Amino acid sequence: MTSTGESCSYTYEEYKETADWLLTHAKQRPKVAIICGSGLGGLADLLVEKTVFPYAEIPHFPQSTVEGHDGQLVFGELNGKLCVCMQGRFHFYEGHSIAKVTYPVRVFYLLGVDTLIVTNAAGGLNPKFNVGDIMLIRDHINLPGFAGINPLCGQNDDRFGSRFPCMSDAYDRDLLRLAQETAQEQGCAAFLQQGVYCMLAGPMYETVAECRALRILGAEAVGMSTVPEVVLARHCGLRVLGFSLITNKVVTDYESTERVSHNEVLETTRMRTKDLQKLVSNLLSKL
Numbered sequence: 001m002t003s004t005g006e007s008c009s010y011t012y013e014e015y016k017e018t019a020d021w022l023l024t025h026a027k028q029r030p031k032v033a034i035i036c037g038s039g040l041g042g043l044a045d046l047l048v049e050k051t052v053f054p055y056a057e058i059p060h061f062p063q064s065t066v067e068g069h070d071g072q073l074v075f076g077e078l079n080g081k082l083c084v085c086m087q088g089r090f091h092f093y094e095g096h097s098i099a100k101v102t103y104p105v106r107v108f109y110l111l112g113v114d115t116l117i118v119t120n121a122a123g124g125l126n127p128k129f130n131v132g133d134i135m136l137i138r139d140h141i142n143l144p145g146f147a148g149i150n151p152l153c154g155q156n157d158d159r160f161g162s163r164f165p166c167m168s169d170a171y172d173r174d175l176l177r178l179a180q181e182t183a184q185e186q187g188c189a190a191f192l193q194q195g196v197y198c199m200l201a202g203p204m205y206e207t208v209a210e211c212r213a214l215r216i217l218g219a220e221a222v223g224m225s226t227v228p229e230v231v232l233a234r235h236c237g238l239r240v241l242g243f244s245l246i247t248n249k250v251v252t253d254y255e256s257t258e259r260v261s262h263n264e265v266l267e268t269t270r271m272r273t274k275d276l277q278k279l280v281s282n283l284l285s286k287l
């Protein structure tokens with residue numbers, strides 16, 4: 001049990017019940033799932049021939065509590081590709097167990113999804129990054145994982161994947177190349193970056209010393225999500241593509257008067273959300 005009294009793990013049957021319920025209630029059979037980050041849920045509004053399920057209606061599904069995360073699962077077609085889109089994700093800092101944070105990923109696998117696209121809002125650690133840049137995630141650092149907060153801890157269920165999954169190829173190289181190509185074609189290469197995303201549990205933003213330490217570790221963007229979802233997706237063999245929208249620059253100077261806020265984060269997402277939507281949409285037509 002967590003401090004909020006939630007279950008720390010789920011049975012195969014629970015994941016299956018959710019997937020079967022969705023298969024009964026949605027007519028679409030998507031191969032692609034998309035998890036929308038803070039302020040980036042507008043992507044799901046672009047889907048056509050939609051079937052929308054508020055999370056509260058879906059058996060065993062967690063609830064979103066953060067501003068910028070609407071809390072509904074949207075099935076539909078985007079640029080000719082069937083997909084299922086999470087308009088709102090779950091974060092560990094909300095008090096959810098790490099199993100709950102990642103619950104939808106195994107449901108997607110049981111729905112027949114083979115590709116996961118994750119998006120997030122993140123702070124830029126790499127000094128070359130600008131606010132509004134879109135960073136393709138090349139790799140991640142699972143900092144909560146270092147401390148044992150990991151969705152794969154506990155008994156392994158071989159029906160999902162192996163006890164010791166490889167993570168050196170967490171982000172699919174072909175999809176990365178395709179995303180770069182697509183960005184070139186649509187003329188947004190000027191603000192496209194590639195780099196390493198580091199997850200911290202949050203909810204507070206980082207201290208100056210923490211940002212300096214993260215840079216030394218090799219992190220280029222910092223956020224509070226995504227990594228547990230990717231770990232679970234790779235465990236069950238989904239290919240993964242990740243986008244971080246650099247919503248703010250982190251503070252690494254004690255003299256700085258900059259102060260990051262969720263309002264600033266959401267403001268940047270509003271400025272760049274259309275470019276990211278276009279990139280994902282154009283890319284989907286090539287999958």
Ligand SMILES: O=P(O)(O)O[C@@H]1C[C@H](O)[C@@H](CO)O1
Binds near residue numbers: 037066223262
């Ligand atoms: O869901 P994401 O990772 O996009 O949300 C980021 C991390 C926090 O939830 C929030 C902080 O502003 O944005």
Ligand SMILES: Nc1nc2[nH]cnc2c(=O)[nH]1
Binds near residue numbers: 122204205224249250
């Ligand atoms: N941890 C963290 N998450 C973020 N999400 C958006 N910006 C930030 C940031 O600067 N730090």
